[in-house]
Amino acid sequence: MKIGELSERTGIPTRMLRYYEQQGLISSRRTSNGYRAYDASDVELASRVRALVQSGLSTRMARIVLDIERQSEQGVPASxxxxxxxxxxxxxxxxxxxxxxxxxxxxxxxxxxxxxxxxxxxxxx
Known part of the structure; x- marks a missing residue:
């Protein structure tokens, strides 16, 4: 899906989605014409990022929390x-x-x- 559809599905403005991408919180792949393309799983991730930021975390701390969650889900020992x-x-x-x-x-x-x-x-x- 394109960034506009991701924006519609999450309620997050496209400008904020670009910022989240710039901060390494979400990622996209580029289509042949240069448009950002997102997967269905990015809807949940973008919503999670927004919730973390709205709860008062900086984008830097949100990235750390997301990394901790990913490691935990993958069974990586905490360190x-x-x-x-x-x-x-x-x-x-x-x-x-x-x-x-x-x-x-x-x-x-x-x-x-x-x-x-x-x-x-x-x-x-």
Missing amino acids: CSIALAEELAEELTAIEERLSCLKRSRDSVARYLDQVRPAQVREVS
């Missing part, structure tokens, strides 16, 4: 440098903090909606 382990530990702490904040926000919204009676809900224009 990394001390520096990368420290960086991953810091990222894990940051993720935990974001999750905590998101949970508090979710709980606040849920409590509010539980308190609102259907008659009190009005259409906002």
Whole structure:
């Protein structure tokens, strides 16, 4: 599929898909006329990349997470440098903090909606 179709299927703008490719997060092959071509599996990968980035990971860290996932799926024994382990530990702490904040926000919204009676809900224009 061409980049436009990948964009339609994922909801990710073509410009962002090109950026993800430039950052080594997704890849395409080139057709004879120079167009980017993607496989069906790229829909899931591009969506995963977007989710990682939207969750607050840098594209660099998203690439590391994707590599870790691939290695795990292939049964490759886990190993990394001390520096990368420290960086991953810091990222894990940051993720935990974001999750905590998101949970508090979710709980606040849920409590509010539980308190609102259907008659009190009005259409906002």
